[in-house]
Amino acid sequence: MRTAARRAHSTWKPYAVGAAVAAALLATTACEGDSDEGGPVPPSASASQSQSQATPPAPDDDASEAPTDGDDAVGTDLCTMKDLTFTASKYGERGEPARHIMVVATNGSDKACEIQNAPEIMLGDAQGPAPVMEGTEADEPFTLAPGEKAYAGVLATGGNRDTYEVTFMTLTLGSPGGEAEAEEPVELEMPTEGSFQADDGQRVTGWQPTEGLAMRPVTQS
DSSP: OHHHHHHHHHHHHHHHHHHHHHHHHHHHHHHHHBOTTSSBOOTTHHHHHHHHHHSOOOOOHHHHTOOOGGGSOOOOOBOOTTTEEEEEEEOSSTTSOSOEEEEEEEEOSSSOEEEOSOOEEEETTOSSOOOBOTTOSOSSOEEEOTTOEEEEEEEOOOSSSOEEEESOEEEEOOOGGGSSOOOOOEEEOOSSSSOEEEETTOEEOOOBSSHHHHHHHHHTO
């Protein structure tokens, strides 16, 4: 009987030790998986936090597309009388009366400017500037770089009308688009020696970038 009891006791002891070790391991695992508040910690929480701290925020699209101070283009100013110098010359065969006159405006400044509409030209004691020939003005203002020229044609006589003698002529740019008062006119050097004849049929063309565009309507009238 004692032999049988001793065998049974020795057989139970290894099983008891194994159970105790397993219980201890389970308790340790449970403690490591608990948070400070007693709940389980998701295994990905610490990894997500580290990733969010390491990744910089995406740039704001609206901020990257905002215009800078240098994006605004600077426009070209209209030419003024101070920017330009003017000449007048007879246009046609030598010996013929000064019926066709070419006026040239040269940009004598150190910056580009835009010229538009038509010059206001007074032939002697006329009651007002020579009327502008219909359809001869440029559709849009055009730019004169320093040294570049604009052209206008003057028809002094329209034919079969009362004439008068012209001993001086003046020019001004007029009021640019009605936005400012007209500048003071300048007296042009006469295109011929002495004087020439004008009548009520006188006309002037709009400013053009080439001599041909300015003078063709005049010479065909």
